Amino acid sequence: MHTDLVAGLVVALDIGGTKIAGALVGGDGRLLVRAQRPTPAREDGETVMRAVEEVLAELSLSPLWAGAQAVGIGSAGPVDAVEGTVSPVNVPGWRGFPLVDRVSRVVGGRPVTLVGDGVAMTAAEHWQGAARGYENALCLVVSTGVGGGLVLGGQVHPGPTGNAGHIGHVSVDLDGDPCACGGRGCVERIASGPHIARRALENGWLPGPDGDTSAAAVAASARAGDPVAVASFERAAQALAAAIAATATLVEIDIAVVGGGVAGAGDILFAPLRRSLATYATLSFVRHLKVTPALTATNAGLLGAAAAAFPHPPHKEASYGVA
């Protein structure tokens, strides 16, 4: 074990509605030790916290633990990085839960940094993935919900409370359907996996003999040429394209990176997405915009939490991940 690797070591926590993952992550982005628990999402807040403590306790058994300098947390949102609290939509036991304070108590005075999961995924893609080397990027997670984050001027831009880039709740349909957030016509209401499936079913798409009504099943039908399934993905792609074009027009980005389970549909999503983008991204400074699949996949949450934890914010490629 090189000493410089241990010197860059941080504790990363990735907290979602289904699992709580933890890792000791080296300065080169390697996940050296891992621990995981299911999220007891329907339980009270203390029970959920106990699962986090179990993950940390398991990591602390590693001889590497003593060398970890800082802790980074990427959590399902909304988060409040100023207050150090989280209120994940899918974990009702946590509303304004003081996660930073509670984690601080068990990590022995190490600094704890909290970001939303969209920002964490963005940090991961900028460090190790498809946004690497880009000064300005938008990263999206299209899955059960739609999240995202921004890289501006070579730095991940979490915003004051850690939620910047939350593209899923940008409205792209002024008189559209009410969204769970209280808004109307949000990207998430049109482009998330559950809504791709819902729209297909409403328009007469029939699942196969296994009864699978997931977005992945709709994607499989689309690949086989089912026009209703194709149309549902085209509508999702249109919503994503409008929001990506709006973001590019506002802050000038060079690349949009799309990850999450729905991005696994591949060209079923990306082909109409690129076509739609040509409709909405029309001004000279956004026309060159690239759209590409994310690369960090299932490790994005942990890598991003680790990137957020670095004691000295990485500065461009000089220290942003030592390859």
Ligand SMILES: [Zn+2]
């Ligand atoms: Zn919304």
